[in-house]
Amino acid sequence: MTDSETRSTRTSGAGTAETAETAGTAGTGTAGAPAAPGDASALPPQALEIASGYGFPGAALDLGALLWDGRCLPDAQIRIPLGMLNRHGLVAGATGTGKTKTLQLIAEQLSAQGVPVFLADVKGDVSGISAPGQENDKVRTRASEVRQEWTPAGYPCEFYALGGMGHGIPVRATVTSFGPVLLSKVLRLNQTQEQSLGLIFHYADQKGLELVDLKDLRAVVTFLTSDEGKPELKGIGGLSPATAGVILRSLTAFEAQGMSPFFGEPEFDTNELLTVAADGRGTVSVLELPAVQDKPQLFSTFLMWLLADLFHDLPEVGDVDKPKLVFFFDEAHLLFSDASRAFLDSITQTVRLIRSKGVGIFFVTQTPKDVPGDVLAQLGNRVQHALRAFTPDDQKALKATVKTFPDSPYDLEEVLTALGTGEAVVTVLSEKGAPTPVAATRLRAPESLMGPVDPEVLDRAVEQSPLHARYALAVDRESAYEKLRAGEAEASAQVAERTARPADAQAEPEQGAGAGRAARKTEQDPSVVQQVVRSGVFKSLARSLGTQIGREITRSVFGTARRRR
Secondary structure: OOHHHHHHOOOOOOOOOOEHHHHHHHOOOOOOOEOOOOOOOOOOHHHHHHHHOOOOOOOEEEEEEEEEOOEEEEEEEEEEEHHHHHHOEEEEOOOOOOHHHHHHHHHHHHHHOOOOEEEEEOOOOOHHHHOEOOOOHHHHHHHHHOOOOOOOOOOOEEEEEEOOOOOOEEEOEOHHHHOHHHHHHHHOOOHHHHHHHHHHHHHHHHHOOOOOOHHHHHHHHHHHHOOOOHHHHOOOOOOOHHHHHHHHHHHHHHHHOOOHHHEOEOOOOHHHHHOEOOOOOEOEEEEEOHHHOOOHHHHHHHHHHHHHHHHHHOOOOOOOOOOOEEEEEOOOHHHHOOOOHHHHHHHHHHHHHHHHHOEEEEEEEOOHHHOOHHHHOOOOEEEEOOOOOOOHHHHHHHHHHHHOOOOOOOOHHHHHHHOOOOEEEEEOEOOOOOEOOOEEEEEOOOOEOOOOOOHHHHHHHHHHOOOHHHHOOOEOOOOHHHHHHHHHHHHHHHHHHHHHOOHHHHOOOHHHHHHHHHHHHHHHOOOHHHHHHHOHHHHHHHHOEOOOOEOOEEEOHHHOEEEOO
16 A cells, blocks of 8 residues: 555544545545545645644644634644644734634544643633533534544543632642742842742741741741741841741731732642543543633643743653643733743743653643743744734734744735634644644634633532542641640740749849849740750651651742652
């Protein structure tokens, strides 16, 4: 069998063979044989050249059909090689152009191929991926235009909510694992304050004061700014009382905004995102975010924590046939807004290195200029929906977007402003890692429900999940706050005991009075933290190093804690 004959027996993206008869005169196989995507010799020469760049022999996701000269050409199928999904990507476009449906389309096919997916649902309309879609005239028309065998299907899902705010299994992080760099981002600290917060984390790590929730961190900072704790600052180079006070005020304001539920235990294990359902399909993890839409800095930074934690835990796998996880990072511009240089460097490093751990990241935003150049350069797969050019700023953004694409026979400035909803300009990485030709594409219709499921259905799915019992109930165990309070109570008890002694027991011979006062002063000198460190509780903590309570803490990307689990 020749190569062309082998290609002609391939099935379409929906899994059913298409014959030359149904494909029209453009089919290239023998009479009655199926026509392969991107292998239609009757296409216009330039369209055929574009289509030939998408005729991948291996497993691929089907995006849709080529648009050329005002026509949709179903014989020219536009696809993404499955093995290139860990090379990262960008889905961009103006509001209302269909970005969410594109995510849904890609997520469905990844799940069907056994790849777990993470979706951040900012607007609350992605939960429908768990339910079969509803056929209607629009769906039938779209499927016919792009030659899609549309079949309604729902996909295995787990639903999460930050801190349990909203519908979903609570996702929490301990303050110590979140780390000083990410926390500085949500507290909106400047670079100097960020560095100082890092010193506070280091101090807490060294003293065995576990930072589980926000009250733990506030207790440590409060102690360091107190009269008793100020001497401790001398052992932390570069941390001034004034800066510590600023951090404390920022932390107090942060708590007052209702942020406490997001930090605590049980901490979410990001390995839950890597699961595959019993039928072999990848689980789609949907993080419901509508309840925290007014806290954009928080949810975007929390998404970065999830990635950083995965980065810590996953082994190196190199290039794989299919990703271990594809992570869609919605509203990506919020992550980069007002970010420090150290924060941007950490994002760039994470994006660059996590690919070799089998994780693909798709940033979702309005224009490519929302993403820093060092990060954008690593996004090999691009789906660009329509852009508007109503204002000078819009026109500037349009020109900047065009420059990010390879050379193309299209007039991209004209095409990008003329695309309809559900259409996009696409370029991806071929199986050899080279960019494919730019292709204006009419996208396929998702097979799952294009909209949210009923809240009652969503709540029932959450309650029936095996993860619910593991994460639903918050736990408040002994940590820095309790230890410092215990130290204060012990010190107060010692003072009270000395005060209550009979006067004759406190009396001393004149000649020994100086020595007695010196002894009492020495007795009172140790700070609260020193008392905690010397206590039996802390010694027990130290002996249990490697257990849940006494874990070894090291800090890496973003200053997040990497712990023995």
